[in-house]
Amino acid sequence: MKFTTRQIEIINAATEIIGLKGVQKLTTKSLAAKMNFSEPALYRHFKDKNEILRSILLYFKGNMREGLNNVISENKTGLEKIIDTISFQFNFFVKYPAVIMVIFSETSFQNDENLSITVKEIVDDKRKIVKAILLSGQKDGSIRSDLKTNQLTNIIMGSMRITVLNWRLHGFDFDLQKEGEELIKTLKIILKK
């Protein structure tokens, strides 16, 4: 998926609205207002509203993946890679808090058949990456092998997600970076062989 600069501007504006007020408040009106142009102008850049929503998902899927790929291509142990992966994501969310609702959107984007398929693909994709790292960690001996990778995946992804969501729920009123480090410390102890 390639996007024009203008499309990316719109995607960012839409993401900000969703992050601040929820998907229900993302309307052609609110989006056009944030972009400082008229509603019909949106249709110069996207076929319809659903394409905007799908583009938001795909755009951040790409962003996330790029960052994760950088992390996992380094020459480190599985445990280190997992830690880096989590760390990268916490940094990402601190930097772009508006994206949280988009990335953790299983519950929000399921009103359209097409969108919920996209969401599913994104989630499965990430799960696969984490699982693969865990497996490599079990092989290189940095991660304990007495627990199934599937379960460890749930524990890692789940605890990270709930920490971030909780941050959002509490109006970003605590230091996510710090909380992230706490979680990483804990997970390290749990995962280590």
Added chain:
Amino acid sequence: MKFTTRQIEIINAATEIIGLKGVQKLTTKSLAAKMNFSEPALYRHFKDKNEILRSILLYFKGNMREGLNNVISENKTGLEKIIDTISFQFNFFVKYPAVIMVIFSETSFQNDENLSITVKEIVDDKRKIVKAILLSGQKDGSIRSDLKTNQLTNIIMGSMRITVLNWRLHGFDFDLQKEGEELIKTLKIILKK
């Protein structure tokens, strides 16, 4: 919060719509249709739509809490209680899958100030319960004490949530009960002293 039988019927119908199609598809029209009566009939039982949404949250908050209270009032170790708590919730969701979207709804109900406060209270409430059990488990020696209860809470709640959400995302196509038992087995090993 006391509800009439008719109100509970409406709450259940609304929950089913949300569970199946998402909050955005819960409209006065769709809800009335599911209830087999006209839209204005809804207003016999609720002041407005927001009161319906709030009632859904409160109703299941009550249901959950009742079940959890039963579990934690038994005379068991902290570890056993935590396991029972998780187990209870998996059973609950298998029985009432439509409720999942309501219980794990931080992301969906935040379009209204009032509702998102209610959601926050529910989440915080549950977090407190889990944390208290963990603490008692650390005191009675059934749960390891080298990790902070806050972090353990995130790990437990997060992994449970993501397992259930994943089940939903995949159209309920695997055995959640079994997956829940797997998770419990894993968590037991991790938490044990």
Added chain:
DNA sequence: GCAAAGTTAGTGAATGTTTACTAATTAACA
């Protein structure tokens, strides 16, 4: 080198629908 042709990104006005909600009325029944 420059006019004709085409493209890009926007506008205001209007569209048909859907939304939540209300007023007035009626059927049921204890």
Added chain:
DNA sequence: TGTTAATTAGTAAACATTCACTAACTTTGC
């Protein structure tokens, strides 16, 4: 007979989208 629960028929506002049109660029062919 009076309360409860429903109805029919409506409303204003919000919604996504289309329409006809324009101003400002860019490309192309002579």
